Amino acid sequence: MPVFCTENIATELGISNGSPGTLVSVIFEEINGRRYPISAAVEFRAYKNSNPNAPHPHRVTLKAVTSQIHFRLPNSATVYTATRSQLPLIPAFAFTSHNAQGRSLDVCCIDLAGCSSIQSAYVMLSRVRHLDGLCILRPFGLQRIRNHISEELRMELQRTELKAERTKAYSRERLSWFYSLVPEGQVELLTRRELEIDVAALSGKCTCTFGNKL
Numbered sequence: 291m292p293v294f295c296t297e298n299i300a301t302e303l304g305i306s307n308g309s310p311g312t313l314v315s316v317i318f319e320e321i322n323g324r325r326y327p328i329s330a331a332v333e334f335r336a337y338k339n340s341n342p343n344a345p346h347p348h349r350v351t352l353k354a355v356t357s358q359i360h361f362r363l364p365n366s367a368t369v370y371t372a373t374r375s376q377l378p379l380i381p382a383f384a385f386t387s388h389n390a391q392g393r394s395l396d397v398c399c400i401d402l403a404g405c406s407s408i409q410s411a412y413v414m415l416s417r418v419r420h421l422d423g424l425c426i427l428r429p430f431g432l433q434r435i436r437n438h439i440s441e442e443l444r445m446e447l448q449r450t451e452l453k454a455e456r457t458k459a460y461s462r463e464r465l466s467w468f469y470s471l472v473p474e475g476q477v478e479l480l481t482r483r484e485l486e487i488d489v490a491a492l493s494g495k496c497t498c499t500f501g502n503k504l
Contacts, residue, residue, distance in 0.1 A: 293332060294385070297355055297378035304336030305350060308389065310382055311335070314349065329353050330377050352378060387413040397423040402430040408437045 291313040299305040311334040318325040330352050339347040356375045362368065387410040400414040411434050418424045462469065 292382040293379045294382045294389075295332075295334070295352075295378055296380055299352065299378065305334055309334055309336055310393075311379075313379065316377070326375075327354060327377050330379060332379065387411075390414065390417050393417055394419055395423070396420070397425070399425040399427055401427040402434050403428050405430075405434050407440050407443075408435065409439060409443060411435050 293311050293313045295305055295309040295311060296307055298307050311332040314331040314333060316327050316331075317329045319328045320326075331349055332352055333346070333348045334350060335348060337348055337350060339349075341347075354375045355378045356373060359372045359374060361370055361372070363370070387405070391413055395417050396419055398414075398418050400417075402411055402414065405411045405414070415424070415435075
């Protein structure tokens, strides 16, 4: 059964919120005649066991995650707390265009008629690697793919562009000492090979070395 992980369990190992996997088995605990899942074995393609002799190198065991929910009842000032324990997994037979962002699929079936914006249609159509693997669920109006981006998205793009310019200006101001030694256009050289800069005239007899070790 295809599943998605819903928690950031170990992001460095490829097990995070939205990671796709395949459910292998579930272990239950019985309390008062009712069964509760306490752990599940899942195959995550992004994860690989460091042990080369592991029989299932992509398999991990996920335990139930316990969280607290605080709430108030209507017309009451009392704050109540509820505790919930559940496996950090949801079925992944289908998912939204938002969840599909960043994924590359061999085959997919999409519903363009249900798109709320041109952005959603673009994400749906661009997830599949080959046109032969694309299936469109039902007929759709051409306006679904001919519209311009929404005014809301335009405003968001303008906001992020303005934020980026302000961030660059702030960085230049805070790192003015650095750019006085290294011209801004040559900063990318620091990631390619070592660049030694003699700053003895500025701070005594001292040599600063910038390079791949940074």
